[in-house]
Amino acid sequence: GAGVSQSPSNKVTEKGKDVELRCDPISGHTALYWYRQSLGQGLEFLIYFQGNSAPDKSGLPSDRFSAERTGGSVSTLTIQRTQQEDSAVYLCASSPLGRGGSYEQYFGPGTRLTVT
Amino acid sequence: RKEVEQDPGPFNVPEGATVAFNCTYSNSASQSFFWYRQDCRKEPKLLMSVYSSGNEDGRFTAQLNRASQYISLLIRDSKLSDSATYLCVVRIKAAGNKLTFGGGTRVLVKP
Helix, strand or coil: CCCCEEECCEEEECCCCCEEEEEECCCCCCEEEEEEECCCCCEEEEEEEECCCCCECCCCCCCCEEEEECCCCCEEEEECCCCHHHCEEEEEEEECCCHHHCCCCEECCCEEEEEC | CCCEEECCCCEEEECCCCEEEEEEECCCCEEEEEEEEECCCCCCEEEEEECCCCEEECCEEEEEECCCCEEEEEECCCCHHHCEEEEEEEEEHHHCCCEEECCCEEEEEEC
16 A cells, blocks of 8 residues: 655755645554654654644754644644754654554655755 | 664674674663664665564564563574664653654675
8 A cells, every 4th residue: 555655855945944844644544753864863753643632742853843734644844944954854654553552653755855 | 871772883794694683772661662674865664563572574583671671683694685774663651652763773784
């Protein structure tokens, strides 16, 4: 079946501009996660949505970052007034969560963001 | 101390050899354990879940040692295509449904 998809695959933007990154999770998965990964570094948790619960925003690095998930499916991560240190790969993952004890996450291919 | 620690490597492995590496976790309340692999400039992909009794998937064997708080991954008959970074992943009960990722162990299989 279809996996997690993300768009765009690459985004180059100028410092100070806003960007929107999109994630389409696997159909039926109740949980959606955003991470970012800088070159050669580990995964950094950003935000997590589960069903209709309030999102866990504990990983967002600043108030320039926000995310929403509409209709329990598609999610958009928005970065306002981008800075060069925002350059990274932004990864989205979804999880069936708890059904039969399944907590594993499935990742999309990521969006490579470059801020010039 | 990091919640999930891994030897970053690289582990240089001759093709056909066996390689094994561990991952330690600090929180004894950890409940679920996984190994992911990540190829260069690609997304992480689930390799296998790790069960309490240990489990095997083809050439890959995962073990969990709750007493010493580590999990291990063993790769037998290494293939060139096994070259990747292997991420140790833990679900900590207090963190709800979030997973905690280790920094990864890089494995290079050479002819």
